[in-house]
Amino acid sequence: MTNIPIAVQMYTLREESEKDFAGTLKRVAELGYDGVEFAGYGGLTVNEVKVLLDEFGLRATASHVPLEELENNLYQVIEEQKILESRYVVCPYLQPERRSIEDYKALISFLDRAGELCRREGITLCYHNHDFELERLSNGRSILEAIFDKTSANNVKAELDVYWLAKAGENPVEWMNRYKNRTPLIHLKDMTTDDEQFFAELGTGCVDIEAVLKIGEESGVHWWIVEQDFSRRTPFESIEISLNYLKSVKGN
Numbered sequence: 001m002t003n004i005p006i007a008v009q010m011y012t013l014r015e016e017s018e019k020d021f022a023g024t025l026k027r028v029a030e031l032g033y034d035g036v037e038f039a040g041y042g043g044l045t046v047n048e049v050k051v052l053l054d055e056f057g058l059r060a061t062a063s064h065v066p067l068e069e070l071e072n073n074l075y076q077v078i079e080e081q082k083i084l085e086s087r088y089v090v091c092p093y094l095q096p097e098r099r100s101i102e103d104y105k106a107l108i109s110f111l112d113r114a115g116e117l118c119r120r121e122g123i124t125l126c127y128h129n130h131d132f133e134l135e136r137l138s139n140g141r142s143i144l145e146a147i148f149d150k151t152s153a154n155n156v157k158a159e160l161d162v163y164w165l166a167k168a169g170e171n172p173v174e175w176m177n178r179y180k181n182r183t184p185l186i187h188l189k190d191m192t193t194d195d196e197q198f199f200a201e202l203g204t205g206c207v208d209i210e211a212v213l214k215i216g217e218e219s220g221v222h223w224w225i226v227e228q229d230f231s232r233r234t235p236f237e238s239i240e241i242s243l244n245y246l247k248s249v250k251g252n
Contacts, residue, residue: 004216005034006246007061009187009227013235017042026056031240032247035059037185037225038084039092046080053084061223062088062126062159062185067098067107074114078121087222088185089118090126090159099132104143108150115155126185128159134168153182161187161227166207167197173211181220186212187227188242199229201238203245213249 008028010017016024021042028036035058041049053060063086065077070091081089091111098107115125133144141149148158158179162172176183190205192198202209216224224246231238 004221004224005059005061006243007035007037007059007223007225008033008239008243009037009039009064009225011039011064012226012228012231012239014039016235022052025052025058027236028239029056029058031236031243033058033226033239033243035061035223037061037090037223037227038063038086046083050084060084060086061225062086062090064090064092064128067091067094070114071110074117078118078123081123082121087122088124088126088157088159090128090185092128093130094132101137104146108147111147111156112151115151119155124157124184125155126157126159128187129161129164131164131168134165134170148179148182157185158183159185159187159225161189162207162209162212163187163189163191163199166191172207173215176212176215176219176221180218183219184222185225186216186221186223187225188212188246189227189229190242199231201228201231201233201245202226202242203249204241209245210249213246 013024021044063081070077077089111125111127118125127147129144134142136142137146160172160175160183165172165175188202188209190200190202190207190209192200193206226239226242228235228238
């Protein structure tokens with residue numbers, strides 16, 4: 001993982017961001033992160049956000065943009081990424097009411113079309129998984145496999161989330177190898193070893209994070225992204241522990 005930069009997903013710091021978006025970005029920079037992945041812009045314009053990024057020496061890794069926003073305002077989303085100098089836009093989540101077989105067929109078609117448009121504009125569209133996409137279809141293949149196998153590798157990339165893969169009983173390394181050079185963004189998060197399988201700081205749980213890190217460069221990973229959906233510590237404590245772990249592994 002030597003040359004791969006490290007970002008934090010701002011959803012981790014959503015409560016802090018609501019109180020002080022600029023101060024939260026500044027603290028992320030002070031901790032030593034290279035960039036941030038956005039989940040909204042704190043009520044600021046993207047131009048205002050870009051000023052803050054430049055001030056604090058952070059890079060915009062990507063932006064999580066709801067599917068409905070991608071469907072209705074794709075051109076605006078693309079222009080915002082250009083302003084932020086972000087290369088990636090991510091479809092982050094499917095609402096439960098949009099998970100029927102027909103919905104997935106429509107999603108695959110849309111992602112391919114939207115991804116092609118993004119690519120023409122110099123932006124890469126990625127799809128981020130949870131565990132529900134690992135449910136099996138009637139043909140025995142998972143929904144996530146269908147999404148990636150039925151879209152063009154040029155148009156749709158993967159933002160694999162190692163926690164959700166592990167939660168579904170999958171091996172993240174196998175998925176990275178299966179979609180080699182199609183996984184520019186990887187969400188790093190660990191899982192507690194108890195029955196709750198709660199979100200954990202990197203290096204403290206049962207997900208084989210080191211195995212993931214070892215194949216990052218050969219798999220074509222461009223960014224490691226730390227995310228802690230919920231934490232038993234304060235979010236800043238959690239992301240500091242995770243970053244320190246990554247730095248210790250990086251130094252080995």
